[in-house]
Amino acid sequence: MKHMRNRTVTNIYKSFLACALAVIVCMTLAGSAGAHASSAGYSDIKVGADTIQYHLSILESDFVHIFPDKPDGGDKISDKQLSSSIEALTKVVDDGLIVTGDGKIGAGVITAVKHEKRATMEMIGMDIRYKFAAPVKQYLMQYNFFWYSGIDVNHSNYATIQVGGQTIQQVLGSQNYIVQIQGPGAAAGNPSAVAAPAALDAKPAVNMVATSWVSTLKTYVLMGMEHIWSGLDHMLFVLGLLLAAEQRVWKIVRLITAFTIGHCITLVLSSLEVAYLSPKIVEPLIALSILYIAVENIWKRKESARVIVTLLFGLVHGFGFAEVLRGTLSGHMALPLFSFNLGVEIGQLVVVAIVIPLLLWMKRLPVQIKWNQYASGIIGVFGLYWLIERIISQ
Structure with a gap:
């Protein structure tokens, strides 16, 4: 038991030591993923x-x-x-x-x-x-x-x-x-x-009958895709989930589904102004979710609660997604809300489709490197930086 604990501590130390080389890059890129509210x-x-x-x-x-x-x-x-x-x-x-x-x-x-x-x-x-x-x-x-x-x-x-x-x-x-x-x-x-x-x-x-709904669908789908692709924090959380699943299909399906259900619920509720959580709370919580999933990947705790935790953090990310829609629906909400959510899901699936083959390829390399732990360590550095920065900025 003691040997396993020492090995875990060693893994954590190695992961964050490797991440130290990427800290400067992290600090530079992290600034681009600030609060989701925009002009x-x-x-x-x-x-x-x-x-x-x-x-x-x-x-x-x-x-x-x-x-x-x-x-x-x-x-x-x-x-x-x-x-x-x-x-x-x-x-x-x-x-x-x-x-x-x-x-x-x-x-x-x-x-x-x-x-x-x-x-x-x-x-x-x-x-x-x-x-x-x-x-x-x-x-x-x-x-x-x-x-x-x-x-x-x-x-x-x-x-x-x-x-x-x-x-x-x-x-x-x-x-x-x-x-x-x-x-x-x-x-x-x-x-x-x-x-x-x-x-x-x-x-x-x-013709407006053709243009209005097609244009709205296209506009909000693209907005949803751009929102998740430009949100480095959301992207890293999804990457953390993929690392947590260890390239196992069923685990990927469970975790991504839990995250999707969570953010869909709060995206809808917040966009319809039924529920609201201030960005001052949401933004640090999103950073905390990234740090948590990274540490959990390294620590490798039991997976029984991972789906529930992912669902809860999905609820938090949904409030972040909804910031771009707040105040825009003006009573005509069904199509824009559906389209934006569809765009978010498409953007998320594109990330999954690109990352999974890359992780599988890295896993097959003859080099004996624990890619999941080192990648999780880098994600953890981002999460920790954002958490501190967003708390201080409030």
Whole structure:
């Protein structure tokens, strides 16, 4: 018994000693997987024959970067300061949002600006009205906030567009920031909208019935895939599960299924605003889950509780996944939620499909190296760094 314990301690020591060589790299890469909340704006747009009612919501922490005056509350803008800055904000809106009707630029009139909450997030909301002299056959909207000025090229805007009794959803980014909308009376009540390329010569509008759900499906599936691939912490946790399974198919199925069930539950509940856990709690817990699975892989404890622990940590990761969706669904939740979750699962399966053959190949190498333990040690270094960094940053 004592011999086994000494061997375990030796394995732990060797693993973390090998990881020390990778610490500098870990520290560099770890910064890219910080909190999952990101710069975001939300657009609720109602399209009429000759008017557009545009409600724009931006996180208050982001809004201070485009506010024309210095916030009088440090990093907070008071209601009084907002109401007295409408004229100056009009210039900001004119630069950040260009709306044309049949090629004629519309003048945006801010009718209200106020603090508001969206899915527990503190935001600044502006009501903007565009009025045209005659019924419009084709609208073009170009969203330029944040990335155009270089403030944040990763800023996203989640647009929900109501036109002709139908709803279109688009996610706008620095590479996809123009939306073309056919006026509700332009084609016998058959409106359309499509996110156009990053150029003013937008492609002709296509049938919305085909475009809206296909575009939404594609947009949110890609968003889910990109979210898990760009989230190094989620990727390392999945890698830790694969190492824990020791390339045994049934173990892989059990652990990945438990993780999937866990994050699907909280992703749905959090996105629907039924349950919520602050990123200040979620982010350190995600780091803790990575550290835990790494240490457990090295320590090789009994596996009876591993599935349950994986399920519980899956619940935590689900809150991290949901951060990107909070406030974006605007009552039209089924397809975006399904699509995003599908994207997460596809992204996860791609990781599994790439890593498993690699692990099997490494296992067959003639070199006598305990790959699982050394890899788990490296994962543990990441988890420990993130845990300390995220606790301190709170």
